[in-house]
Amino acid sequence: MKYKRVIVWFKNDLRLHDHAALFSACKESSEIIPVYCFDPRQFEEVGLGIQKTGDFRAKFLMEAVDNLKSNLIGLGGNLILRTGKPEELLPELALELLAEAIFFSEEVTFEEKEIEKNLENSVWKKGIETRTFWQSTLFHIEDLPFPVNQTPEVFTLFRKECEKFSKVRKTLQKPEKINFPEIDLDLGCIPELSTLGLQAPGNSKKGVLPFIGGEDSATQRLQSYFWDKDCLKIYKETRNGLLGPDYSSKFSAWLALGCLSPRYVYEEVLRYERERKKNDSTYWLVFELIWRDYFRFVSKKHGSKIFQLQGIKKHVDNWRKDEKLFWNWAEGKTGVPFVDANMRELNATGFMSNRGRQNVASFLVNDLGIDWRWGAMYFESLLIDYDVCSNWGNWMYVAGVGNDPRENRYFNILKQANNYDKKGDFVRYWVPELAKIPGFDIHQPNTLTKNELKAYGVHLGANYPHPIVAFSTREKGMSVKN
Numbered sequence: 001m002k003y004k005r006v007i008v009w010f011k012n013d014l015r016l017h018d019h020a021a022l023f024s025a026c027k028e029s030s031e032i033i034p035v036y037c038f039d040p041r042q043f044e045e046v047g048l049g050i051q052k053t054g055d056f057r058a059k060f061l062m063e064a065v066d067n068l069k070s071n072l073i074g075l076g077g078n079l080i081l082r083t084g085k086p087e088e089l090l091p092e093l094a095l096e097l098l099a100e101a102i103f104f105s106e107e108v109t110f111e112e113k114e115i116e117k118n119l120e121n122s123v124w125k126k127g128i129e130t131r132t133f134w135q136s137t138l139f140h141i142e143d144l145p146f147p148v149n150q151t152p153e154v155f156t157l158f159r160k161e162c163e164k165f166s167k168v169r170k171t172l173q174k175p176e177k178i179n180f181p182e183i184d185l186d187l188g189c190i191p192e193l194s195t196l197g198l199q200a201p202g203n204s205k206k207g208v209l210p211f212i213g214g215e216d217s218a219t220q221r222l223q224s225y226f227w228d229k230d231c232l233k234i235y236k237e238t239r240n241g242l243l244g245p246d247y248s249s250k251f252s253a254w255l256a257l258g259c260l261s262p263r264y265v266y267e268e269v270l271r272y273e274r275e276r277k278k279n280d281s282t283y284w285l286v287f288e289l290i291w292r293d294y295f296r297f298v299s300k301k302h303g304s305k306i307f308q309l310q311g312i313k314k315h316v317d318n319w320r321k322d323e324k325l326f327w328n329w330a331e332g333k334t335g336v337p338f339v340d341a342n343m344r345e346l347n348a349t350g351f352m353s354n355r356g357r358q359n360v361a362s363f364l365v366n367d368l369g370i371d372w373r374w375g376a377m378y379f380e381s382l383l384i385d386y387d388v389c390s391n392w393g394n395w396m397y398v399a400g401v402g403n404d405p406r407e408n409r410y411f412n413i414l415k416q417a418n419n420y421d422k423k424g425d426f427v428r429y430w431v432p433e434l435a436k437i438p439g440f441d442i443h444q445p446n447t448l449t450k451n452e453l454k455a456y457g458v459h460l461g462a463n464y465p466h467p468i469v470a471f472s473t474r475e476k477g478m479s480v481k482n
């Protein structure tokens with residue numbers, strides 16, 4: 001063994017399967033000390049009164065850490081829990097516990113990189129090694145057919161090159177045993193949500209799934225979606241759905257925290273293709289995972305530009321900073337039922353479908369003309385599947401400051417509603433004050449007569465708002481995305 005004692009610092013990789021840092025530590029060190037740090041900066045206010053990590057995401061994170069701890073204990077290990085800055089806590093712990101090295105997964109974005117750099121500087125002076133491992137993508141960074149700083153700007157090119165010239169590596173085995181040393185130290189505990197300025201989120205029974213953080217529930221969801229319910233073979237046809245647990249995989253939250261490895265998902269897709277069926281749908285799930293890779297590599301290539309107003313395209317536009325309009329949007333009170341229904345789902349559950357996200361994002365930036373970063377910030381706080389690269393990358397795309405060859409990603413909300421919620425059931429589910437309006441009319445209450453509205457119990461301007469933008473006078477983007 002190369003080392004006697006190694007700290008494995010868990011971050012957004014809260015699992016035991018296919019975990020490069022843990023796998024290597026088990027091979028190279030006699031004793032392993034797993035550590036997780038709740039970083040208070042992750043729970044600070046970031047502007048407009050928005051907390052960086054909101055209630056839903058925090059709860060999901062606590063559950064994931066708790067599950068990781070149980071699973072480590074199950075293998076003879078344990079998990080030390082601390083609240084504070086990892087770049088300060090880890091060097092202290094390493095010295096106190098006589099650890100020779102700290103192993104961890106590499107991140108790509110600015111704040112995370114700064115923390116890694118500061119940690120490396122601090123422990124280097126103390127003679128403690130750090131080792132980083134690439135972890136979160138389907139294609140390993142070393143297997144890309146181009147240097148990461150030459151990642152193709154256009155998704156299709158990126159995908160084609162990866163599919164043609166790269167291979168997905170096999171998943172790494174989960175360790176059979178973790179040798180956790182005898183130490184005389186307080187192991188710490190998961191902080192109460194209230195100590196982080198958060199509350200236990202409401203338990204809406206209306207959500208698409210009862211999302212529970214952790215590797216166990218992640219693998220159960222995969223088992224259910226692929227194998228028990230046999231949904232994968234129709235994924236491509238159902239993936240634009242809005243209601244219910246099974247129109248899409250719902251893997252995103254577990255992928256974001258690393259409770260699920262994308263390579264494990266990939267291997268299960270291949271097994272499904274061998275044992276059940278191989279078709280466009282099975283391919284399409286992998287296709288979507290490549291989008292996820294794409295945003296990660298684009299973020300690595302462009303650094304902090306993905307958080308800047310002009311994005312990576314350096315596109316300048318006149319974005320408005322109108323807080324009133326923004327909060328109308330955020331609270332689901334725009335008077336545009338399809339937008340409001342989606343935002344209310346997000347606020348009540350911490351989740352929104354992909355179709356919903358594209359529409360509400362386009363509405364904020366194209367119809368309201370508001371600074372796209374406010375939307376990204378709001379999603380960052382609320383989404384249980386928040387992933388820094390996927391979120392900011394997708395927002396850049398919708399805002400037209402990413403590298404999308406299509407100039408205009410304008411979503412015509414009514415057309416979208418007509419395609420994806422023709423009978424209005426989704427709006428009926430989330431906007432009860434409009435529920436009595438039959439059929440597609442629920443999407444356009446402002447076109448109904450006073451008598452009709454009265455009959456349906458709708459009082460525009462009283463129990464449901466007038467639209468906050470006049471659709472007929474929209475200036476931007478008259479091309480319509482499908």
Ligand SMILES: Cc1cc2nc3c(=O)[nH]c(=O)nc-3n(C[C@H](O)[C@H](O)[C@H](O)COP(=O)(O)OP(=O)(O)OC[C@H]3O[C@@H](n4cnc5c(N)ncnc54)[C@H](O)[C@@H]3O)c2cc1C
Pocket residue numbers: 239248249250251252253255256285288289291292295352353354355357358361379383385386387388390391392394395398
């Ligand atoms: C404005 C906006 C913000 C978004 N923010 C996030 C985010 O913070 N975190 C996040 O994981 N996804 C984000 N997405 C992408 C996408 O909406 C979600 O990944 C998807 O809705 C999650 O549901 P699912 O797991 O059922 O997806 P499925 O349709 O089952 O897809 C399987 C997996 O592929 C990946 N994937 C699918 N679509 C995308 C995409 N467009 N970009 C990147 N990865 C994708 C996800 O990991 C997903 O779990 C965002 C999209 C938009 C338009």
